[in-house]
Amino acid sequence: MDNRQFRLAARPVGLPKRSDFELTTTPRPTPSDGEVLVRLAYVSLDPAMRGWMNEGRSYIEAVKLGDVMRAYAVGRVVESRAPGLSEGNYVVGAFGVQEWAAVPAAHANQIDPAIAPLPTWIGGLGVTGMTAYFGLTEIGKPQPGETVLVSAAAGATGSVVGQIATIRGCRAVGIAGGADKCRLLVEELGFAAAIDYKAEEKLAAAIRRECPRGVDVFFDNVGGETLDAALANLARRARVVICGAISQYNSTTPRAPQNYLSLLVHSARMEGFVLFDFRQRYAEAVLALAGWRAEGRLKLFEDIVDGIESFPDALLKLFCGENRGKLMIKIADV
Amino acid sequence: MDNRQFRLAARPVGLPKRSDFELTTTPRPTPSDGEVLVRLAYVSLDPAMRGWMNEGRSYIEAVKLGDVMRAYAVGRVVESRAPGLSEGNYVVGAFGVQEWAAVPAAHANQIDPAIAPLPTWIGGLGVTGMTAYFGLTEIGKPQPGETVLVSAAAGATGSVVGQIATIRGCRAVGIAGGADKCRLLVEELGFAAAIDYKAEEKLAAAIRRECPRGVDVFFDNVGGETLDAALANLARRARVVICGAISQYNSTTPRAPQNYLSLLVHSARMEGFVLFDFRQRYAEAVLALAGWRAEGRLKLFEDIVDGIESFPDALLKLFCGENRGKLMIKIADV
Numbered sequence: 001m002d003n004r005q006f007r008l009a010a011r012p013v014g015l016p017k018r019s020d021f022e023l024t025t026t027p028r029p030t031p032s033d034g035e036v037l038v039r040l041a042y043v044s045l046d047p048a049m050r051g052w053m054n055e056g057r058s059y060i061e062a063v064k065l066g067d068v069m070r071a072y073a074v075g076r077v078v079e080s081r082a083p084g085l086s087e088g089n090y091v092v093g094a095f096g097v098q099e100w101a102a103v104p105a106a107h108a109n110q111i112d113p114a115i116a117p118l119p120t121w122i123g124g125l126g127v128t129g130m131t132a133y134f135g136l137t138e139i140g141k142p143q144p145g146e147t148v149l150v151s152a153a154a155g156a157t158g159s160v161v162g163q164i165a166t167i168r169g170c171r172a173v174g175i176a177g178g179a180d181k182c183r184l185l186v187e188e189l190g191f192a193a194a195i196d197y198k199a200e201e202k203l204a205a206a207i208r209r210e211c212p213r214g215v216d217v218f219f220d221n222v223g224g225e226t227l228d229a230a231l232a233n234l235a236r237r238a239r240v241v242i243c244g245a246i247s248q249y250n251s252t253t254p255r256a257p258q259n260y261l262s263l264l265v266h267s268a269r270m271e272g273f274v275l276f277d278f279r280q281r282y283a284e285a286v287l288a289l290a291g292w293r294a295e296g297r298l299k300l301f302e303d304i305v306d307g308i309e310s311f312p313d314a315l316l317k318l319f320c321g322e323n324r325g326k327l328m329i330k331i332a333d334v
Numbered sequence: 335m336d337n338r339q340f341r342l343a344a345r346p347v348g349l350p351k352r353s354d355f356e357l358t359t360t361p362r363p364t365p366s367d368g369e370v371l372v373r374l375a376y377v378s379l380d381p382a383m384r385g386w387m388n389e390g391r392s393y394i395e396a397v398k399l400g401d402v403m404r405a406y407a408v409g410r411v412v413e414s415r416a417p418g419l420s421e422g423n424y425v426v427g428a429f430g431v432q433e434w435a436a437v438p439a440a441h442a443n444q445i446d447p448a449i450a451p452l453p454t455w456i457g458g459l460g461v462t463g464m465t466a467y468f469g470l471t472e473i474g475k476p477q478p479g480e481t482v483l484v485s486a487a488a489g490a491t492g493s494v495v496g497q498i499a500t501i502r503g504c505r506a507v508g509i510a511g512g513a514d515k516c517r518l519l520v521e522e523l524g525f526a527a528a529i530d531y532k533a534e535e536k537l538a539a540a541i542r543r544e545c546p547r548g549v550d551v552f553f554d555n556v557g558g559e560t561l562d563a564a565l566a567n568l569a570r571r572a573r574v575v576i577c578g579a580i581s582q583y584n585s586t587t588p589r590a591p592q593n594y595l596s597l598l599v600h601s602a603r604m605e606g607f608v609l610f611d612f613r614q615r616y617a618e619a620v621l622a623l624a625g626w627r628a629e630g631r632l633k634l635f636e637d638i639v640d641g642i643e644s645f646p647d648a649l650l651k652l653f654c655g656e657n658r659g660k661l662m663i664k665i666a667d668v
Contacts, residue, residue: 051599059599223595242598256590261557264576264606265385265393271605272598 001028005068005098006311012053015250015319018312020053021069029102036108037079038091038101041334042304043311044072044122045318045327047221050249059274068096069311074111074122075101076334085110092121097311099331115290118334123326124160124293124300127275130285131243132160134278136219137168139241139271144169146216147235149207151226154181156301156326157243159189160289161219163298166190170217173210175203175226177321184324189299203229217241223248224255231259240270250319301325335362339402339432340645346387349584349653352646354387355403363436365415370442372425372435374409375668376638377645378456379652379661381555384583393608402430403645408445408456409435410668419444426455431645433665449624452668457660458494458634459623461609465577466494467619468612470553471502473575473605478503480550481569483541485560486580488515490635490660493523494623495553497632500524504551507544509537509560511655518658523633537563548600551575557582558589565593574604584653635659 002025009022031037052063052070063070073095080086082105091108095101111121123129135157142148148165152158153174162172162185171192174185182194193210200206207215207229214235220227223245230240240263248254263270278285292298303323305314308331318327336359343356365371386397386404397404407429414420416439425442429435445455457463469491476482482499486492487508496506496519505526508519516528527544534540541549541563548569554561557579564574574597582588597604612619626632637657639648642665652661 057599059601242595244598245595248595254592254595256592257594258588258590260591260594260604261576261579261582261588261606263604264578264608265391267393267605267607267611269603269605270594270597271601271603272595273601274598277601 002026003028003098003100004308005096006308008053008063008065008067008069011055011065012050012250014252016050016053016312016315021312023309028100031079031081031102034082034104035102036077036082036085036091036105038075038093038095038103038108039078039334040073040075040095040099040101040331041118042074042122043095043097043308043329043331044126044128045314045329046072046127047244047246047249047318049315050319059276068098070094071097072122072127073101073331074118074126077108080105090118090121092126097308099308116293119302119304119326119328120300122328123156123302124298125286125289128156128326129160129289129300130278130282131275132157132164133285133289134275134281135241135243135273136161136164136217138278139273140217140219140239142168142170142217145171147171147173147211147213148217148219149173149175149211149215149230150219150221151175151230152221152246152321153185153191153194154324155221155321158219158221159185159301159325160298162191163189163292165217166192167292167297175222181324197226204232207233214238219243220245222246227257228259231257231262234262234266234268236266236268238266238268240268242270242272246319303327304330306330336360337362337432337434338642339430340642342387342397342399342401342403345389345399346384346584348586350384350387350646350649355646357643362434365413365436368416368438369436370411370416370419370425370439371413372409372427372429372437372442373412373668374407374429374433374435374665375452376408376456377429377431377642377663377665378406378460378462379648379663380406380461381578381580381583381652383649384653393610402432404428405431406456406461407435407665408452408460411442414439424452424455426460431642433642450627453636453638453660453662454634456662457490457636458627458632459620462490462660463494463623463634464612464616464619465609466491466498467623468609468615469575469577469607470495470498470551472612473607474551474553474573476502476504476551479505481505481507481545481547482551482553483507483509483545483549483564484553484555485509485564486555486655487519487525487528488658489555489655491577492553492555493519493635493659494632496525497523497626499551500526501626501631509556515658531560538566541567548572553577554579556580561591562593565591565596568596568600568602570600570602572600572602574602576604576606580653637661639663
């Protein structure tokens with residue numbers, strides 16, 4: 001049986017193009033001792049993928065030219081040559097954009113589809129949800145009554161951040177593009193207010209209007225002008241969580257935060273993190289997120305695109321802000 | 335007896351000019367009930383003064399046009415109408431650029447000239463030293479063995495930061511302009527290494543050379559390209575202390591930190607502060623600094639310019655990096 005794969009063919013300049021990837025077909029791999037063979041069900045599309053395509057020092061090695069594109073995925077074990085995992089187990093891991101993966105058992109984490117359907121395990125209960133959880137609670141450290149501003153608030157991570165902020169007794173304010181997304185935030189997800197950046201002439205003024213006592217925590221997924229507008233509205237001792245900068249990843253001339261000295265005058269902090277910093281505590285996050293989901297306090301959305309061949313186009317959708325909720329590709333029924 | 339004063343006459347655009355100030359002469363003030371009359375001995379010149387001249391929201395009210403320019407100073411009480419302070423006591427406070435000041439006793443803090451000479455009380459044992467102390471220990475949180483990089487390292491604050499870092503068991507690396515300043519850092523002040531930014535083609539490469547394991551704490555007084563070069567060399571979980579940005583205060587087109595996403599990939603933090611955040615703990619800082627000074631482990635330098643009339647020129651000297659150690663004006667022998 002064949003294994004279709006997307007490999008990195010060129011390092012993108014600006015937005016990734018179809019020609020930056022090559023769709024290859026190789027024989028289905030055979031697991032070695034200690035490995036399992038996984039049939040992939042869903043592959044996660046994440047903004048971080050853009051960074052992995054660049055050369056240079058980062059928190060994780062760049063994907064090499066010619067290698068299968070790195071991606072989180074969920075699937076089913078179809079053959080096990082390792083203790084601890086058996087045929088029929090469901091697992092998540094960095095299995096790549098492909099149909100089959102033979103990986104060391106240590107790199108495949110078992111999940112329970114009775115708790116949540118497979119897509120949720122690479123979304124709200126996966127990297128996305130855990131990033132929201134640790135970024136907000138450990139870096140943002142919100143206190144009850146504080147104002148938590150979130151950019152890309154209708155996105156996979158942002159929507160979870162705002163809901164956790166509300167659960168923690170904060171006033172969540174979301175920034176999103178378009179009236180539909182803003183309605184979703186306030187009417188479905190419990191945000192106290194939403195700012196449609198496409199409808200506002202001055203984003204900084206809109207933030208001032210919706211956050212009159214200043215922004216205590218800004219959870220930033222966007223960077224660029226959005227970050228500057230938030231920096232102009234910090235409360236004293238504010239925490240700016242740098243989770244991502246999707247507006248900048250594809251820019252060849254990134255915009256730096258002009259207003260960074262706002263950190264000085266407000267005794268504020270801007271801090272980055274990567275999920276891996278919290279690798280000892282993943283179980284804690286999944287437990288909390290699954291609990292809130294079961295209680296109906298955390299709503300999780302997936303935007304599922306069909307077929308491995310749609311990978312390059314789906315990735316563009318992500319960077320154009322067209323997805324609603326967690327974007328992923330369905331590879332196969334497993 | 336007359337009181338000469340420098341008043342803010344215009345809000346500077348770029349570097350402050352002589353004509354942004356007016357030298358006025360008024361009668362010597364008379365203290366009211368609860369006030370003391372202070373004869374000023376030395377007036378402190380600080381980079382922060384540039385910010386106080388600008389309109390707009392900040393951590394402290396802007397100096398109003400026509401008001402005496404705000405400045406820290408040390409002097410002697412010549413008349414007291416308040417309990418707790420007597421004629422002959424020496425005091426520090428925000429007395430302004432003038433020869434005499436009548437101030438509420440609560441705004442005049444008594445100091446002991448037996449511990450250190452008067453100039454030191456507005457330098458290494460004053461706002462400058464306390465800023466270095468709290469900024470490094472509380473915001474930078476250096477651990478023994480870590481690398482602490484300091485910009486404007488031969489300046490009033492930077493030289494104290496580097497020495498405290500060494501006292502705390504860190505490896506202090508200073509950035510300064512010119513071979514003389516760099517020699518001072520290494521030969522007199524115990525820095526492990528110094529980088530002469532005027533002699534280096536690429537500051538980021540020079541930092542990499544002198545901080546091969548990365549920068550754990552960067553104490554920034556400069557901003558601009560210096561900040562970007564340091565951001566390009568962060569160690570994991572680095573702390574960037576934003577104390578000031580002297581390279582940018584007079585710029586009408588400030589340079590923002592292009593490399594801020596280095597915070598994300600290194601799980602690092604950039605944090606601002608103002609000394610006032612630590613107002614409950616000033617005594618702790620003075621005690622520590624005076625102790626190190628008495629033991630000969632902390633060397634403090636002053637650069638004293640004579641006469642109140644030299645104020646505008648001396649202020650320019652500060653922004654051109656021409657001073658060695660804490661810059662101040664001698665007003666009178668008291």
